[in-house]
Amino acid sequence: MPPKSRHSKPVSNKGAAPMAANDSLSEHREGPPGVFRRIAAIVYDVFLLFAVLFVATLIPAYFLSPESFVASPANNSVVHELDIPLQGWIYRGYLMVLIIIFYGFFWRKSGQTLGMQAWRIKLENLNGEQPSWTQCVIRVLVAGISLAAGGLGYWWIWLDRDNRSWHDRASKTVLRSIPKDKKKAKKT
Template sequence: MPPKVKKPATPSNTNAIEDTKPIIQQGPPGVFRRLAVIVYDSFLLFAVLFVATLIPAYILSPEMFAAKPANDSVVHELNIPMQGWIYRVYLVALIILFYGWFWRKSGQTLGMQAWRIKLESVSGGKPSWSQCVIRVLVAGVSFTAGGLGYWWIWLDKEGRSWHDLASKTVLRSIPKDKKKA
């Protein structure tokens, strides 16, 4: 059977016209979809932070990575610089870069792609770097405050969280693609 060729858009061929329509986006996602995205993304973020921690650990304490005799005891201590504020700032910067890169590239992290959620600025475009930084920092505050920033979407008429409001961004649900027969 020969492959099907798409016909040019004409009034009698409405399927071709439907293919060129932009993706219709629905309202904001609920709390549980947002939390599912957080769980999904946390696995990837954990791996990134794990590797990012190995780099300074190796630079600061290469002897920890050297082969040791079998009877040597294991020491579970980090080097002192790995416990300070510089290390914490390094990790926060990596978290901001992680989310910022995904949001600036396509508006979606891997978890957001899986759960069909997209981040946009209020004007409808991609969020700026300053919006990404504000969003990550306020999301951290939202989370550490017992999740109040996330639960806030039940009180807000437009379903926005604290970090949506602070960064002037919105999350949109993307509908499933309908399979074509």
């Protein structure tokens, strides 16, 4: 029986293109994940992203002020501030590029970040394929706007007829829930 949307009558699959035989996920798709599953995946990813950005900050900090990394008995102080070059727009752009590469790498590779894997969520374009780099960049930038607006872009899912957020719509991508594998569930 075809899936039902919460806002419409059942839709017929007549005339729909058959699913690819080699697409193992296409047979086991569920609807889009809810807001709280998305947020839980984001929390997982933020911890990993923080570690990546921390290391990425140490690299230019070391080259711009190596004396900050050398302990000397004469200078028994702690560095509390980064050099001015690490506080400007170039540094912020550098971090933004790293964030885009972080998410883009995972989304282009498997459609999932580590948090998305833990919460069984997968990102696809509207055709069910891996998103392009352009879609990844748009998604990261609009997701930042969604968060900056107090999370309104995420809460929008409750109002949208397809349960899509602002960045889903802007990047022409969709998140899908992946059901638990029944074989693995029986073993545990």
